[in-house]
Amino acid sequence: MATLTPQQRAAFGAIADYLIPAYKGLPAATAVGVHEGMVDAVLSYRPDIEEPFLRGLAAVDTGDLSPSLNALFRADADAFNALGLAASGGYYMTAEVRAILGYPGQESLTYDAHATPDYLTDHMLERVVRRGPLYRPTPG
Amino acid sequence: MSAARPAGARAGRDDIADVLIIGAGPSGSVAAKHLAEAGFSVVCLEQGYMPDADAYPGRRPEWELVTQKQWHPNPNYRDRERDYPINTAESDVNPLMFCGVGGSATLYAGHWTPFMPSDFRVKTLDGVADDWPFTYEDLLPHLEVIEREVGVSGLAGNPAYPPKLAYPTPALPIGRVGAKAAECLDKMGWHWWPGTNAIPSQPYNGLNACVRRGTCMSGCPEGAKSTTDLTHWPHAIRAGARLVTGARVRQIEVDDRGLATGAVYVDSAGRERRQRAHVVILCANGIGTPRLLLLSGGADGLANSSGMVGKRLMMHPFSAVQATFADDLHSWRGPFGQNIASYEFYETDTARGFVRGAKWGAMPGGGPLGATSFVGSKVFTDPEARVEDMWGANLHDLVLRRFRHTMVWGIIGEDLPEESNQVLLDPDLTDSDGIPAPRLIYKVSENSERMLKFHEDRCVEACLAGGAIETTVVHQMPDTGWHLLGTCVMGKDPKTSVVDEWGRCHDVPNLYILDGSTFPTSAGLNPTATIMTVALRQTRRLIAERRNQEAA
Numbered sequence: 001m002a003t004l005t006p007q008q009r010a011a012f013g014a015i016a017d018y019l020i021p022a023y024k025g026l027p028a029a030t031a032v033g034v035h036e037g038m039v040d041a042v043l044s045y046r047p048d049i050e051e052p053f054l055r056g057l058a059a060v061d062t063g064d065l066s067p068s069l070n071a072l073f074r075a076d077a078d079a080f081n082a083l084g085l086a087a088s089g090g091y092y093m094t095a096e097v098r099a100i101l102g103y104p105g106q107e108s109l110t111y112d113a114h115a116t117p118d119y120l121t122d123h124m125l126e127r128v129v130r131r132g133p134l135y136r137p138t139p140g
Numbered sequence: 141m142s143a144a145r146p147a148g149a150r151a152g153r154d155d156i157a158d159v160l161i162i163g164a165g166p167s168g169s170v171a172a173k174h175l176a177e178a179g180f181s182v183v184c185l186e187q188g189y190m191p192d193a194d195a196y197p198g199r200r201p202e203w204e205l206v207t208q209k210q211w212h213p214n215p216n217y218r219d220r221e222r223d224y225p226i227n228t229a230e231s232d233v234n235p236l237m238f239c240g241v242g243g244s245a246t247l248y249a250g251h252w253t254p255f256m257p258s259d260f261r262v263k264t265l266d267g268v269a270d271d272w273p274f275t276y277e278d279l280l281p282h283l284e285v286i287e288r289e290v291g292v293s294g295l296a297g298n299p300a301y302p303p304k305l306a307y308p309t310p311a312l313p314i315g316r317v318g319a320k321a322a323e324c325l326d327k328m329g330w331h332w333w334p335g336t337n338a339i340p341s342q343p344y345n346g347l348n349a350c351v352r353r354g355t356c357m358s359g360c361p362e363g364a365k366s367t368t369d370l371t372h373w374p375h376a377i378r379a380g381a382r383l384v385t386g387a388r389v390r391q392i393e394v395d396d397r398g399l400a401t402g403a404v405y406v407d408s409a410g411r412e413r414r415q416r417a418h419v420v421i422l423c424a425n426g427i428g429t430p431r432l433l434l435l436s437g438g439a440d441g442l443a444n445s446s447g448m449v450g451k452r453l454m455m456h457p458f459s460a461v462q463a464t465f466a467d468d469l470h471s472w473r474g475p476f477g478q479n480i481a482s483y484e485f486y487e488t489d490t491a492r493g494f495v496r497g498a499k500w501g502a503m504p505g506g507g508p509l510g511a512t513s514f515v516g517s518k519v520f521t522d523p524e525a526r527v528e529d530m531w532g533a534n535l536h537d538l539v540l541r542r543f544r545h546t547m548v549w550g551i552i553g554e555d556l557p558e559e560s561n562q563v564l565l566d567p568d569l570t571d572s573d574g575i576p577a578p579r580l581i582y583k584v585s586e587n588s589e590r591m592l593k594f595h596e597d598r599c600v601e602a603c604l605a606g607g608a609i610e611t612t613v614v615h616q617m618p619d620t621g622w623h624l625l626g627t628c629v630m631g632k633d634p635k636t637s638v639v640d641e642w643g644r645c646h647d648v649p650n651l652y653i654l655d656g657s658t659f660p661t662s663a664g665l666n667p668t669a670t671i672m673t674v675a676l677r678q679t680r681r682l683i684a685e686r687r688n689q690e691a692a
Contacts (some may be wrong), residue, residue, distance in 0.1 A: 054342060117311070
């Protein structure tokens, strides 16, 4: 896996903050390290996006992000999507963002498989049964 | 064929096995277990490996990232060493599969939806396609056995089906997603039922109870989704079956009398080997099975005097309706699995402008990264769209609106058989062992188009009645070819079918096909329940008729 230079990290940070700014209590991408450890993690999990990611990074002018990113999207969607996935994939993996969104990750839950479900006590399923069979009887 | 042997007598590599099974997915596993327990010496060649549940990504933070690549169901995109490539340039739908013990069910959602009575009488009832050579009632006793082996969870009494035995484990919790989905259908006065799933709600037959992790479609790290590596192979191996993994079959061999003598395969070290057998059973799915027949037996392939090998490919056109609600639905929680299902519009009503129908299954929306990548988010279909339309503040608004609040309805429409939809051998493309790869020609029919549009519209109506604040329809999604059916059709006439009603090839009396290739029609349902049930029916017949079986 490529080791990003400080300049590349800074450029990706600028792009990531443009794509994912601070908003309604959610932090900007660089505030949760998307351009630091998270981008390294994303590229290690998804080595297939490294090449288009680096291509996109080289193509974007961070001094003029909107026209540059829109031009990249139209000219090289794979490169744009790699930048976007590196930003969003890292962002939504961070504990800070997950805590704000109320996402504990895919979790293990216990339940009582024999508990009586609400749809039996509130008669909602009974209405289905009362409408009768749906299948078409067939000759044997 | 040899007489019954004591259980536990395992066939060696150089022995002539009583039965060689090619493919250790749902159908091959059923055959292996029951044949081995009946005393047959069984060898199974599987091109993938035994799954490692610790490798499944569902417990790790990168789960959403890797399901888009390394655990993607499309083998062309996933591109693992054990996958074979498929030329899909002429196909409207991409086939999805997984090579390994347990087969493509490793990545399935576990929707357990046996075919309905009318599915076996399509010609008689609706005047299209074909009737099956047997009925729902013929299959029912076998279905009830398979449901016990699989450990299905569900609630008895669904009026969509005739009465049958209760399921072996209670229904899974339908969660807030299921409750909201039920409310939508209740408002319309339409059918719904708690989901039946191949996911037990309590420990059962080597499976753990589901913990609602919601990562079913990238392999269950809890060992709670029913796959045959867990439910069938321990029994088969205990009874003496020999399972050879990393074994990629490239040809079925026949003798001078036209009887199958075994198969040639490439092992995981790249060595060519031969496994001989008295009977050969193909269970390599609706693409792999015709591919192997076309690779064997000369220019037209093996068992192909009808010319039907590879024809009538059915893959189930599929649409999705995403509905977002103001309520917090905890929509990252599983199972993923169907929380509820509806058969309201399953049966034919010609006033709708098409024949046959579709099943709807409600599932949770998934994690936050998934919320950003669904249609209408990062996917640009408008050439005038700008990056800012879906990123920046709009990305945050999208995730805040959809994450926790979204359900996805999967609509599976019946795919009617057409000979022009087919599996061929590609003249150039090969797998990593140099074996010619399959090429598909598949077009979604007008009937399917009309069917999906009708169902999408009804589904949106129900969601809006239930209070949806946003609905999005993905019409006929391309990456949905889970169900590979019909390419070695069964029938009574050798001129128009490949196998008889017991799965035996008309042309090669000791060659059987027990997977979904033999299905005359596809139903509008997830087919694994019926694939396993038909495999059990055919296997039991093979066992009962062992003394009359012609063998090499």
